[in-house]
Amino acid sequence: MTEATQPIQRRAIALVSGGLDSMLAVKVMQEQGIEVEGVNFFTGFCVEGHTHAIRKKDKDKDKRNNALWVAEQLGIKMHIIDISEEYKDVVLNPKHGYGANLNPCLDCKIFMVNQATLMINKAREFAGDRGFDFIVTGEVIGQRPKSQRKETMPIISQESGADDRLLRPLCAKNLPATLPEREGWVNRDELFDFSGRNRKPQMALAKHFGLDDFAQPAGGCCFLTDESYSNKLADLWKARNERRYELDDIMLLKVGRHLRPKPHYKLIISREEGENRFLEGYRYMFTSITTVSCPGPLALVDGNFENEEELQQAAAIVARYSKGRVQDEVTLEIRQADGVARQVTVKPALPDDVPVAWNVG
Amino acid sequence: MWGDDMSDVIHELDTRRLLCPMPVIKTQNKVRTLQTGDQLRVISTDPGSLNDIPAWCRINGHEVLETGEQGHEVYVLLRVGEDNGALF
Ligand code: SF4
Numbered sequence: 295m296t297e298a299t300q301p302i303q304r305r306a307i308a309l310v311s312g313g314l315d316s317m318l319a320v321k322v323m324q325e326q327g328i329e330v331e332g333v334n335f336f337t338g339f340c341v342e343g344h345t346h347a348i349r350k351k352d353k354d355k356d357k358r359n360n361a362l363w364v365a366e367q368l369g370i371k372m373h374i375i376d377i378s379e380e381y382k383d384v385v386l387n388p389k390h391g392y393g394a395n396l397n398p399c400l401d402c403k404i405f406m407v408n409q410a411t412l413m414i415n416k417a418r419e420f421a422g423d424r425g426f427d428f429i430v431t432g433e434v435i436g437q438r439p440k441s442q443r444k445e446t447m448p449i450i451s452q453e454s455g456a457d458d459r460l461l462r463p464l465c466a467k468n469l470p471a472t473l474p475e476r477e478g479w480v481n482r483d484e485l486f487d488f489s490g491r492n493r494k495p496q497m498a499l500a501k502h503f504g505l506d507d508f509a510q511p512a513g514g515c516c517f518l519t520d521e522s523y524s525n526k527l528a529d530l531w532k533a534r535n536e537r538r539y540e541l542d543d544i545m546l547l548k549v550g551r552h553l554r555p556k557p558h559y560k561l562i563i564s565r566e567e568g569e570n571r572f573l574e575g576y577r578y579m580f581t582s583i584t585t586v587s588c589p590g591p592l593a594l595v596d597g598n599f600e601n602e603e604e605l606q607q608a609a610a611i612v613a614r615y616s617k618g619r620v621q622d623e624v625t626l627e628i629r630q631a632d633g634v635a636r637q638v639t640v641k642p643a644l645p646d647d648v649p650v651a652w653n654v655g
Numbered sequence: 656m657w658g659d660d661m662s663d664v665i666h667e668l669d670t671r672r673l674l675c676p677m678p679v680i681k682t683q684n685k686v687r688t689l690q691t692g693d694q695l696r697v698i699s700t701d702p703g704s705l706n707d708i709p710a711w712c713r714i715n716g717h718e719v720l721e722t723g724e725q726g727h728e729v730y731v732l733l734r735v736g737e738d739n740g741a742l743f
Contacts, residue, residue, distance in 0.1 A: 336676050336677070340676075358703075358706055358707070358710070359675055359676055359679065359703070359706070359707045359710065361676075362679070362707055362711055362714060363710065365714045366713060370714070371715050371716075371740075372711070372714050372715070373683070373740070373743055374676050374680050374683060374711075375680070375743070376677070376680045416742075416743070417742055417743075420742060421742055545674065572674075575672050575700070
């Protein structure tokens with residue numbers, strides 16, 4: 295007599311952004327008895343990091359890390375992977391080009407699914423049955439103009455190397471059957487055929503699952519879809535004469551008012567307490583300007599002043615955004631990155647002294 | 656003093672100045688190098704770490720022993736659970 299063999303517990307890695315779609319995709323898999331673990335990639339452009347960066351203590355308790363929060367709701371493990379270094383090449387040289395702004399969505403998807411593919415390959419090699427059988431995403435055909443079209447779905451599968459181990463439970467019925475479907479690990483009939491920008495089917499499914507608290511990112515999952523942000527990034531490359539960035543650069547683009555009075559220097563001026571605290575952490579890297587004679591913002595100087603006149607001009611601009619803007623003069627402190635500081639007293643700039651064209655973003 | 660019993664050793668991880676989700680990522684990567692039962696104190700200047708690191712611990716089966724604030728800094732003391740996540 296042969297021993298009854300236990301069916302193998304099939305396992306999947308899900309790309310979890312923190313939004314509703316990936317949450318639903320995981321839930322659909324769980325309903326079918328698949329054990330899911332989540333992976334979330336940190337690119338440096340995530341909206342997540344921003345809201346956290348400037349959240350105030352206590353007041354913004356609800357500004358949670360959505361990926362972690364989703365994992366907790368779904369009862370899955372979550373791996374957060376820092377891909378910010380490797381991701382630069384995706385942003386700087388996207389093979390498939392950009393979307394409406396500097397968002398390289400298609401290359402980004404391919405890159406992330408490829409990372410997940412490497413993970414499941416590694417896990418299959420080292421963990422055997424405790425490894426992962428396939429990858430799940432919350433993609434929906436037609437949801438995003440550039441990256442989530444019917445034609446792009448096979449491109450992502452192929453170029454990522456995931457091939458038919460990539461399953462999109464929310465729109466699988468519109469696509470050829472994948473390995474998990476063909477092998478009967480999941481039941482294709484119980485997958486979905488969502489398409490287009492209409493969110494109603496997702497809402498209905500969320501309701502069906504009893505999910506009523508979820509993040510709804512408007513434009514996309516990252517700052518690169520944001521026009522103002524993309525303009526700031528393009529400005530940075532122009533000012534430096536090269537397309538290049540460090541993590542600190544792209545973090546700073548998320549915060550403050552950015553003014554470029556001269557091609558060779560830019561001011562990053564905080565607009566509220568949270569941004570103030572955030573910029574504070576960068577004073578050891580940049581020359582900074584603060585007001586002394588009245589309350590005011592903190593400004594970082596990205597670049598260098600070529601002469602005293604420019605320094606005075608920058609001080610006057612910062613004074614304009616301080617509580618002393620209507621006073622005859624304001625005293626400010628200019629502190630270099632190394633801590634050496636001096637004070638200047640200037641007449642605050644008038645609105646007309648700060649042309650709109652200086653606004654970056 | 657340096658006996659075999661190292662269970663009282665508290666490892667430390669400095670994530671000062673890093674912003675979400677980096678403190679969580681650093682914590683995750685450090686835990687992968689530790690053993691079940693090891694203790695780790697994570698120090699952060701992002702107040703959000705007080706939410707995020709405990710959430711990460713709950714999800715991944717690690718125990719939060721203590722959290723607190725000291726001036727501008729926050730800390731989380733955790734005990735590594737059964738699976739340190741070293742697979743990845
Ligand atoms: S919005 Fe950003 S994170 Fe999302 S796919 Fe596009 S580039 Fe990638």
